[in-house]
Amino acid sequence: MTAEMHLQRGIELAHKKAYQEAVDSLRLAIGLKPDDAEAYNSLGEVLNDMRRPADAEPYLRRAIELDPDYAAAHNNLGMALTKLTRPDEAAACFHRVTELLPDEPVAYYNLGVVLKEARRLAEAEGCLHRALKLNPDYPAAEFALGTLYLLLGQFDKGWKTYESRHKLLGFNPDIHLWQGEDLRGRKILLFQEQGFGDTLQFFRFAPRIAALADSTTLWVQKPLYRLLAASEHNVKIHAGDDIKEEFDFVATLLSLPRIFNISTAAIPGTVPYLQPDREIAARWQKTLQKTADNKRVRAGVVWAGNPHHNNDHNRSIPFQLFQQLLSINTISWISLQTGPQAGDLASCSGQVTDCGCTLSDFAETAGLIANLDLVITVDTSVAHLAGALGKKTWLLLPFMPDWRWQLDREDCPWYPTMRLFRQSRPGNWQEVLDRVKQALNDL
Known part of the structure; x- marks a missing residue:
């Protein structure tokens, strides 16, 4: 097989997530054609996918030596350096990508995310705005901007922008999304989202909903069921795969701070709001x-x-x-x-x-x-x-x-x-x- 054949086979294997076989093929490609920047970049990308950023780094640097204007290699090196907790170096890589691809929104998004990791927050905000200007329908960039605002305590902008996670996660329920309407005589279903920690943190808002609605049900992850079901908050807890009951409204736990207009000065921080059995x-x-x-x-x-x-x-x-x-x-x-x-x-x-x-x-x-x-x-x-x-x-x-x-x-x-x-x-x-x-x- 030629170097090009090994290269293409390695790329195809990587797409199938057969990573070790992909690595073997790409090493063969490099052995046959040691000046092929694409082979080095592809190997570095696969090693990144295998969570081996330290191994990926030298191959990606070699790809850039061979082709200094290779945008994909700069991008992949930035990804590796991010995982290696070297955000300023990663930012330099992503900045180079924006120079090579000035109209590419993903380049500005990646740069914005790593600038945030480096706590260069004003620069990060500017890059994320640039990504959204180039592509107004970019939920990942909008979500990153929302988390940046929340990090800074700018809850008024943060909660609104944070709603972009629904587009990012494809959340589109059949039931009407609650936006603060009168819940008297109504039944509402609250959804957990993201991780266990998010459910535990934002469960504090469920009793507030229960005080407004005729019936409140919270759909949670199974490992949380026993703990939350024992809480004395007039909230029904469901953890099955399906729910038969009909509801007037649905809401996600992490949307409740926006609906209740929670500010940094008004975070409901009374604890404990959970009790052990x-x-x-x-x-x-x-x-x-x-x-x-x-x-x-x-x-x-x-x-x-x-x-x-x-x-x-x-x-x-x-x-x-x-x-x-x-x-x-x-x-x-x-x-x-x-x-x-x-x-x-x-x-x-x-x-x-x-x-x-x-x-x-x-x-x-x-x-x-x-x-x-x-x-x-x-x-x-x-x-x-x-x-x-x-x-x-x-x-x-x-x-x-x-x-x-x-x-x-x-x-x-x-x-x-x-x-x-x-x-x-x-x-x-x-x-x-x-x-x-x-x-x-x-x-």
């Missing part, structure tokens, strides 16, 4: 008395979120870094970590009581948290759960956090019992952990 909490109390060393402070920890989340490279802390906290022997450490990262604990046997493997749903987790003095977590649903329960919570945040945590503050208006520990530089978790260790010493 007493029997589950009592069972966990007995379990911890038997299994955990009973020191002065009992702290639950989560160091990693969903590995498939598109921002996991920023949100999660490598366990080899995080475990320095676990060596503080004045704390009874309780792991709330679930998922594949729970296996990280094998390297520190005896330092931590591992409860994550038995947490079947959020009702179980809430019962466990009720028996803790403190929760230390990265930005995951556990942070929202602990905050909603009114538990003392320390949240460890990347340089550019999700919009709800805003910027440059240690407190959180959504959760008054939460303290925020932020990176001052992209990717630098050590400084965050040093501040956490000092705070633990001050307890």
Whole structure:
């Protein structure tokens, strides 16, 4: 086979998500034709898709050496550098793409997103506006602009622009979308959307709807059913695959702040608005008395979120870094970590009581948290759960956090019992952990 045949085969395999076979074919193409910029770019793109940005970087740089005006290679290098938490370098790549493709809205969108990651927020806003000027029907750019406004606390513009997520996600219900109409004598269905944390955070608005409507039903993810169904808020909870009941209106939880015109000064931050099940909490109390060393402070920890989340490279802390906290022997450490990262604990046997493997749903987790003095977590649903329960919570945040945590503050208006520990530089978790260790010493 010729170099061109290996190249085309590699591209076709990548489209089929047969990534390792694609890598093999593209390496053969490069071996036969070592000056082919397209082959280097294609290999770098596949490695990006495999979540191997460090491996992708040299191939993409080689593609640019061979063809300095290769827009796709600059774009793919920008993507790799973004995943490597090097936003300023990534921004330079995306800026070059805008020079090469000045009328391409995606180029300005990518540049705007990474400038936001670099906290160059005025520049980011300008790029996103430019993307929308080039393509007014660009939900992803509109959504990014909405989250930027919310991050800055500009809720008046933010909530409105944030509605673009419906177009982005293809949300188009048959039932009339509620926009604040009179709900007396009416039935309304509330939808969860996005992740568990979003449902937990915005559940606070459901009782407000229940006070206005004749009947309020909230459709949630199954792991949340037991916890929310036990809440005393006159909200019916549904978690099945289908719902037979008919409704007059439908609304999504994350649209309620816009409809209620929630400002930064009027965030409903009263906690707790969720309560643990007493029997589950009592069972966990007995379990911890038997299994955990009973020191002065009992702290639950989560160091990693969903590995498939598109921002996991920023949100999660490598366990080899995080475990320095676990060596503080004045704390009874309780792991709330679930998922594949729970296996990280094998390297520190005896330092931590591992409860994550038995947490079947959020009702179980809430019962466990009720028996803790403190929760230390990265930005995951556990942070929202602990905050909603009114538990003392320390949240460890990347340089550019999700919009709800805003910027440059240690407190959180959504959760008054939460303290925020932020990176001052992209990717630098050590400084965050040093501040956490000092705070633990001050307890």
